[in-house]
Amino acid sequence: xxPTFKKTPHRLLVRLSLLWKKRFGVMPMRDSIADMSEWxxxxxxxALLGEExxxxxxxxxxxxxxxxxxxxxxxxxxxxxxxxxxxRFLLHPRIESGYPMGVCAxxxxxxxxxxxxxxxxxxxxxxxxxxxxxxxxEAARVVIPRGxxxxxxxxxxxxxxxCASIIRFFSAKPRWRFQYLRKGRLLDWLAxxxxxxxxxxxxxxxxxxxxxxxxxxxxWLERWGKRLRLPWGGFYLIVARKDHFSLTPIKPAWxxxxxxxxxxxxxxxxxxxRNRYLIGVPANNAEHYK
Numbered sequence: 194x195x196p197t198f199k200k201t202p203h204r205l206l207v208r209l210s211l212l213w214k215k216r217f218g219v220m221p222m223r224d225s226i227a228d229m230s231e232w233x234x235x236x237x238x239x240a241l242l243g244e245e246x247x248x249x250x251x252x253x254x255x256x257x258x259x260x261x262x263x264x265x266x267x268x269x270x271x272x273x274x275x276x277x278x279x280x281r282f283l284l285h286p287r288i289e290s291g292y293p294m295g296v297c298a299x300x301x302x303x304x305x306x307x308x309x310x311x312x313x314x315x316x317x318x319x320x321x322x323x324x325x326x327x328x329x330x331e332a333a334r335v336v337i338p339r340g341x342x343x344x345x346x347x348x349x350x351x352x353x354x355x356c357a358s359i360i361r362f363f364s365a366k367p368r369w370r371f372q373y374l375r376k377g378r379l380l381d382w383l384a385x386x387x388x389x390x391x392x393x394x395x396x397x398x399x400x401x402x403x404x405x406x407x408x409x410x411x412x413w414l415e416r417w418g419k420r421l422r423l424p425w426g427g428f429y430l431i432v433a434r435k436d437h438f439s440l441t442p443i444k445p446a447w448x449x450x451x452x453x454x455x456x457x458x459x460x461x462x463x464x465x466x467r468n469r470y471l472i473g474v475p476a477n478n479a480e481h482y483k
Contacts, residue, residue, distance in 0.1 A: 218370065222266065222300065225321045225367035226287050229266040232368045236405035241428065242270070244396040244415070245345055248430045249314070250275040252392060256341050256432075258311020264300055264332065265316030272316055300328050305335045312341045319379075320346050320371035326382060333386035336435045342388055344431045349373040352400040353427030360401075376429050388433035395426030 219225075232238045253276040261278040263271075268285035282295030284303070298304050300318060313332050319325040329344075336342055348354055354373065361369040380390055398418030399411040418426060 219321060219323050219372055220367045220370055221323060222321050223286060225370075226266060226268070226285075228367045229317075229321070230269055230289070233267050233270065235403070236408060237401055237403055240399075240405075240408045241397055245316075245428060245430070246272060248394040248396055249273070249343065249345070252343060252394060252430060252432050253277075253312075256312045256343075258337075258340065260310050261312045261314070262305075262310045262335070263314045263316065264318045265314070266318065266321050267316075270316070272314060276312075278312060301331060303331050303335055307334055308337045308340075310335045310340065311337055312343065315342070315344045315346075317345055317347070317371070319344065319374060321367070322372070325372055325374065329382055330386055333383075333388055333435065336388075338435055338437050340435050342383075342433045342435070344379065344383075344433070346374055346379065346429060346431075347371055348395065348426055348429050349375060351398075351425045351427045353397065356401050376424075376431070379431060383431070383433045387435060387437040389436050390431050390433050392432040394430040394432075395422075395424065395428070396430075397427035398423065398425060399427070401427070 233242055249272050253273060256276060256278065258278050259280055261273055261276055261281040263273060263281070263283045265272070265283075265285070268283060268287060268289035271281075271283070273281045284296040284298055284300075286297065286299055288297055296304065300322065301324060313336055315328075315332060319328060322328045332342060347357070349358075357369050357371070358373075376393070383390060396415070396419070398414045399408060402408055402411070417423075
């Protein structure tokens with residue numbers, strides 16, 4: 194059989210995969226920032242952001258330290274106002290005019306030393322990243338031992354995830370083209386980077402309706418979902434703690450023992466060294482050293 198014929202199905206699958214990712218896959222984060230920043234100011238975006246702020250305010254009550262870093266798809270949001278950490282700053286890959294920002298850098302290459310940040314917030318950063326596993330490892334790298342990592346993401350097993358999976362076939366907007374990261378899969382990733390989940394929050398049990406009146410009318414779904422603790426919230430918030438401890442090498446304290454009498458090593462002098470040693474010795478004592 195012609196080897197070219199054998200490679201044809203493989204090449205066809207590769208091309209189909211590339212076409213699928215180009216049309217329905219996650220876009221580069223720089224291309225998604227403009228659309229997501231405007232979307233968070235819409236009625237649906239504000240409703241989702243309000244539920245996420247409520248969950249974050251409750252989770253940040255138990256987070257302490259000196260430095261807090263926020264990574265998110267929008268550079269216009271401040272999600273840590275209720276946190277007790279005094280130094281809070283935002284890192285974003287794009288400069289937003291008119292909005293305060295601490296650092297402008299790429300999420301995949303954080304300009305911070307290892308184990309230098311007390312808490313890190315990932316606000317939908319994994320959802321709109323083309324390499325979410327690498328971003329998670331980079332965020333876990335800068336967290337100090339016993340520090341916290343707070344991950345906010347869309348739940349694919351929800352009405353939000355179901356509607357988004359259908360809308361993405363009819364709309365090319367970046368807001369609907371995100372990673373479908375299950376909560377269980379993300380917990381496995383956290384375990385690989387020495388992070389242990391200590392709390393999980395969920396919210397927004399309503400479908401993603403663009404009308405503000407419909408969102409307010411379905412508020413009863415939110416109350417019953419939180420009361421029954423249903424696992425089908427539109428977003429999840431995972432609070433993870435780093436269990437890795439930094440090791441400090443301790444030098445052994447060697448004891449110095451005094452040598453026993455009679456076992457000390459005697460210094461042996463040669464003829465040349467003996468002559469140099471005898472210079473200046475009185476004549477009556479010189480015969481003793483020969």
